Amino acid sequence: MRYYNTNNPTQFATLEQAVMQGRASDGGLFMPEHIPQLPQAFINNMSMMTLQEISYAVANFALQGAVDSEKLKEIIDDTLSFDIPLVQVDDNRFSLELYHGPTMSSKDVGARFMGRLLSYFATKHGQEVTVLVATTGNSGGAVANGCYNRPGVRVVVLYPQDGLDNLQEAQFTTLDGNVTAIEVNGSLEDCRNMIMEAFADEDLKNSISLTSARSVNIARLLPQMFYYFYAVAQLQRQGRELDRLVISLPCGNLGNLTAGVMAKRMGLPLKRFIAADNANDVFTRYLRTGKFEPRGMVQTLAKAIDVGNPRNFPRILDLFGGSYEAITREVTGVSMSDSEIHDAMRLLWRDRRYLADPHGALALEALRRLLHPGETGVALATAHPAKYIDAVEDALEQSIPVPNAMLQYLRGTRNVVSMNSGYASLRRFLLSGK
Numbered sequence: 001m002r003y004y005n006t007n008n009p010t011q012f013a014t015l016e017q018a019v020m021q022g023r024a025s026d027g028g029l030f031m032p033e034h035i036p037q038l039p040q041a042f043i044n045n046m047s048m049m050t051l052q053e054i055s056y057a058v059a060n061f062a063l064q065g066a067v068d069s070e071k072l073k074e075i076i077d078d079t080l081s082f083d084i085p086l087v088q089v090d091d092n093r094f095s096l097e098l099y100h101g102p103t104m105s106s107k108d109v110g111a112r113f114m115g116r117l118l119s120y121f122a123t124k125h126g127q128e129v130t131v132l133v134a135t136t137g138n139s140g141g142a143v144a145n146g147c148y149n150r151p152g153v154r155v156v157v158l159y160p161q162d163g164l165d166n167l168q169e170a171q172f173t174t175l176d177g178n179v180t181a182i183e184v185n186g187s188l189e190d191c192r193n194m195i196m197e198a199f200a201d202e203d204l205k206n207s208i209s210l211t212s213a214r215s216v217n218i219a220r221l222l223p224q225m226f227y228y229f230y231a232v233a234q235l236q237r238q239g240r241e242l243d244r245l246v247i248s249l250p251c252g253n254l255g256n257l258t259a260g261v262m263a264k265r266m267g268l269p270l271k272r273f274i275a276a277d278n279a280n281d282v283f284t285r286y287l288r289t290g291k292f293e294p295r296g297m298v299q300t301l302a303k304a305i306d307v308g309n310p311r312n313f314p315r316i317l318d319l320f321g322g323s324y325e326a327i328t329r330e331v332t333g334v335s336m337s338d339s340e341i342h343d344a345m346r347l348l349w350r351d352r353r354y355l356a357d358p359h360g361a362l363a364l365e366a367l368r369r370l371l372h373p374g375e376t377g378v379a380l381a382t383a384h385p386a387k388y389i390d391a392v393e394d395a396l397e398q399s400i401p402v403p404n405a406m407l408q409y410l411r412g413t414r415n416v417v418s419m420n421s422g423y424a425s426l427r428r429f430l431l432s433g434k
């Protein structure tokens with residue numbers, strides 16, 4: 001299987017090149033040259049299989065030999081060391097809880113898979129790869145933990161001095177070993193610029209091998225398909241009709257939507273998708289108007305999807321052959337204000353006794369509004385409610401428990417390098433070999 005560059009479809013990379021580079025040198029994204037369709041018998045038998053078994057079968061099929069199958073099995077078993085339960089919320093709405101991993105967001109799945117795949121490719125050649133990531137939220141913690149103690153992988157997380165909550169920060173500042181947290185005296189934009197300069201520094205790249213851990217890395221995208229298959233398997237077990245399944249997701253960089261559409265192309269019976277935006281409605285505006293117009297982001301309660309320029313948009317376009325009509329036949333959008341998200345959390349708790357974080361509540365509320373009679377809806381619950389405890393407690397007007405695993409991070413020893421913004425100090429640090 002080869003991966004083409006969305007900017008230049010006649011240019012191809014192997015899986016290893018695509019994963020190690022993150023994105024193409026001209027900024028394009030890698031996409032599989034074709035999407036193989038799974039045999040119907042596999043889909044019919046999924047109800048008998050575990051999450052790991054399903055994921056291994058899907059990965060083996062999708063990757064077509066790019067990773068040795070024994071090794072792939074080990075990577076999958078190790079990545080999916082937690083459950084992804086499908087919880088019924090009412091007659092026709094289900095919540096796929098993607099937040100039972102170590103950093104309690106859906107990003108654990110992609111980040112853990114990427115960490116293991118990077119380690120596999122790096123150690124195969126006796127190399128070390130440095131993962132650079134700038135963060136204000138879930139991705140830093142997920143990537144740091146996903147790569148933690150992986151042989152051949154070093155992680156450098158850059159984050160702005162102000163604006164992170166304690167828990168988000170503790171998830172990557174209390175690790176040690178191969179993870180370094182760098183607190184930058186500047187903004188997220190400054191952190192991103194420092195990383196961009198590192199990627200443009202040919203001289204540096206002669207000394208160390210760098211990769212981007214952004215959501216555009218195909219290694220984070222591929223495993224996001226697994227949980228759609230597992231959701232369908234869980235519905236099969238309950239004897240639900242599978243011909244009218246609708247997926248609803250909180251949409252940020254469109255990674256989950258891309259993976260969902262790819263899962264459907266592999267043969268998973270998904271009827272359609274609902275993309276739910278917060279006030280950052282660049283994608284849902286596109287669905288309404290046909291115009292894709294990135295702009296600056298605004299802060300909302302569903303912080304993880306405060307995105308003004310959804311990065312995977314070129315992948316969505318490619319999956320539908322560039323046709324706006326084709327996209328809108330399968331994807332419907334809705335955008336909600338903070339007060340609508342707040343009310344959604346409150347009503348889910350009041351009427352269904354279901355505790356949802358702002359992102360999950362947004363997706364569930366989108367189903368309530370847009371599901372047609374006879375359809376079954378699955379909403380992606382992408383973060384643990386305790387990760388957004390202020391917004392949740394405010395909506396519920398009561399306190400909620402914080403899981404021990406989360407408190408564990410807060411009790412850890414903080415281990416941070418402070419740095420002025422500007423590329424020179426980052427360069428010095430990267431070359432120091434720490």
Ligand SMILES: *Cc1c(COP(=O)(O)O)cnc(C)c1O
Nearest residue numbers: 138252253254255256304382383
């Ligand atoms: C990253 C993230 C998302 C969505 O990202 P996509 O790129 O659109 O898939 C949604 N919710 C949470 C909590 C996240 O961390």
